[in-house]
Amino acid sequence: MSRKIFVSAKEVADRAGVSRSAVSRTFTPGASVSDETRRRVTEAAEELGYHVNHLARGLMRNESGIVCLIVSEMDTPYRARLVRALTQQLQVTSKIAMLINTDRSDDSVDQALRQAISYRADASIILSGMPDKSITDLCLKSGQRLVLINRDEDREGALMINLNDRQAARRAFIALLRAGCRSFAFANSEAMTPSLMAREEGFCAAGREHGSRLRWSVSARRPTRAARCWRSGFSPAKSGRMRSSASTICWPAG
Amino acid sequence: MSRKIFVSAKEVADRAGVSRSAVSRTFTPGASVSDETRRRVTEAAEELGYHVNHLARGLMRNESGIVCLIVSEMDTPYRARLVRALTQQLQVTSKIAMLINTDRSDDSVDQALRQAISYRADASIILSGMPDKSITDLCLKSGQRLVLINRDEDREGALMINLNDRQAARRAFIALLRAGCRSFAFANSEAMTPSLMAREEGFCAAGREHGSRLRWSVSARRPTRAARCWRSGFSPAKSGRMRSSASTICWPAG
DNA sequence: CTGAAAGCGCTTACAG
DNA sequence: CTGAAAGCGCTTACAG
Numbered sequence: 001m002s003r004k005i006f007v008s009a010k011e012v013a014d015r016a017g018v019s020r021s022a023v024s025r026t027f028t029p030g031a032s033v034s035d036e037t038r039r040r041v042t043e044a045a046e047e048l049g050y051h052v053n054h055l056a057r058g059l060m061r062n063e064s065g066i067v068c069l070i071v072s073e074m075d076t077p078y079r080a081r082l083v084r085a086l087t088q089q090l091q092v093t094s095k096i097a098m099l100i101n102t103d104r105s106d107d108s109v110d111q112a113l114r115q116a117i118s119y120r121a122d123a124s125i126i127l128s129g130m131p132d133k134s135i136t137d138l139c140l141k142s143g144q145r146l147v148l149i150n151r152d153e154d155r156e157g158a159l160m161i162n163l164n165d166r167q168a169a170r171r172a173f174i175a176l177l178r179a180g181c182r183s184f185a186f187a188n189s190e191a192m193t194p195s196l197m198a199r200e201e202g203f204c205a206a207g208r209e210h211g212s213r214l215r216w217s218v219s220a221r222r223p224t225r226a227a228r229c230w231r232s233g234f235s236p237a238k239s240g241r242m243r244s245s246a247s248t249i250c251w252p253a254g
Numbered sequence: 255m256s257r258k259i260f261v262s263a264k265e266v267a268d269r270a271g272v273s274r275s276a277v278s279r280t281f282t283p284g285a286s287v288s289d290e291t292r293r294r295v296t297e298a299a300e301e302l303g304y305h306v307n308h309l310a311r312g313l314m315r316n317e318s319g320i321v322c323l324i325v326s327e328m329d330t331p332y333r334a335r336l337v338r339a340l341t342q343q344l345q346v347t348s349k350i351a352m353l354i355n356t357d358r359s360d361d362s363v364d365q366a367l368r369q370a371i372s373y374r375a376d377a378s379i380i381l382s383g384m385p386d387k388s389i390t391d392l393c394l395k396s397g398q399r400l401v402l403i404n405r406d407e408d409r410e411g412a413l414m415i416n417l418n419d420r421q422a423a424r425r426a427f428i429a430l431l432r433a434g435c436r437s438f439a440f441a442n443s444e445a446m447t448p449s450l451m452a453r454e455e456g457f458c459a460a461g462r463e464h465g466s467r468l469r470w471s472v473s474a475r476r477p478t479r480a481a482r483c484w485r486s487g488f489s490p491a492k493s494g495r496m497r498s499s500a501s502t503i504c505w506p507a508g
Numbered sequence: 509c510t511g512a513a514a515g516c517g518c519t520t521a522c523a524g
Numbered sequence: 525c526t527g528a529a530a531g532c533g534c535t536t537a538c539a540g
Contacts (some may be wrong), residue, residue, distance in 0.1 A: 005396060101338065286510090
């Protein structure tokens with residue numbers, strides 16, 4: 001059905017009147033080839049439209065050049081920007097990004113990692129979800145690097161990149177304060193993940209340090225659930241509920 | 255440095271007491287293997303953490319399973335959503351997306367396509383920019399499929415997916431009209447690409463068909479350039495300029 | 509159904 | 525610097 005016929009090194013070698021080895025060397029930075037040989041090979045390759053087969057090269061070099069980006073809901077502003085930045089930087093270092101979408105299903109991330117292994121990715125970067133320890137161990141054991149971004153759980157041997165939530169929330173408060181806001185509300189989810197709680201703590205702490213003329217509230221993600229609510233002085237006051245489906249929002253209520 | 259040691263089919267074969275062929279067949283849907291052999295192979299593979307090497311498989315099958323997504327500014331809402339939908343659908347059909355970022359530089363898209371060829375992608379989907387004919391011809395000739403999304407230029411042999419700009423702009427007008435808007439403005443870029451002009455035409459045409467009590471204006475993307483401006487009855491009236499850096503905007507001005 | 513063998517397109521010591 | 529040769533991990537006729 002699909003008869004793919006890319007030109008091979010052999011064809012280039014024949015046209016240039018050299019060995020396949022010479023062709024290979026010409027496309028390997030640092031390999032020893034005479035200028036004359038290189039010239040003839042390059043010329044022949046150009047005429048034929050030759051491109052090194054990265055599948056075969058990866059097989060031999062034991063290095064595919066592929067880095068998997070594992071992410072869910074990637075059209076979210078934060079993730080979209082992250083994915084863009086990552087793919088760009090990857091390209092700068094001559095790597096290439098493979099993008100794998102995950103969903104809410106349990107083994108979604110595990111499946112993604114299995115794909116990464118199948119394509120012998122040099123590394124996998126996880127932006128969403130958390131895979132089973134058994135599969136991450138296999139990756140690590142096989143020599144694949146693992147990068148976890150903003151993941152709560154720990155994975156021995158993986159590179160972890162985490163946001164300092166407490167500090168970030170603190171800065172957000174200061175920024176709002178400087179902008180002239182004097183009445184605040186902080187809406188949080190009831191998921192109570194470490195990240196969410198750290199943000200709340202950071203924001204609250206900063207609030208407390210800056211006087212008591214502030215209105216303060218913490219609410220639930222789902223409006224149907226009762227929400228906790230504090231007012232004035234950053235201490236609980238009266239219950240209320242808010243409409244919000246976003247993960248975490250904080251805004252000046254004044 | 256990076257000693258990668260993934261388990262191979264040979265190891266699985268040894269542990270299962272069968273030939274490498276049997277292992278290969280077990281992981282090839284539709285291949286003839288006895289239940290007993292399949293069971294032993296599957297078990298051994300599981301224990302060893304074996305995963306078919308897609309690099310090698312792609313080499314033999316002459317089908318990598320890779321589809322390249324070539325796109326610039328992918329964190330833009332429209333593109334981010336498109337990339338997400340594409341990667342998801344690709345996964346459903348057992349393909350995998352390779353993401354390549356392009357920028358404004360001239361040969362950016364050509365380079366991306368060269369990457370696609372190097373990895374022997376089964377297909378390339380171009381969301382941004384337009385590559386040289388020479389390189390697209392090479393792709394096509396090599397048997398790689400090419401999909402162009404919303405590209406103005408034509409490329410014989412490539413699958414073209416285009417938005418019906420005229421129709422879309424028409425619908426936008428109707429939607430605004432139904433929402434109760436009675437005074438309209440249409441801001442356009444001076445780039446005058448076929449897409450932009452088609453949108454303008456569609457919007458204007460719909461406007462004309464719905465009476466003359468409408469205010470109408472077309473402006474330039476760059477506020478420093480003089481803008482064309484029509485008012486009342488959808489005919490040119492008075493020049494003006496507008497502040498806008500967006501590509502195309504239309505909004506009710508009343 | 510099964511295994512031995514050839515071959516995919518490359519890289520890399522090895523000997524010249 | 526250069527080529528012949530071995531080998532990467534797989535698939536697929538081929539003969540049994």
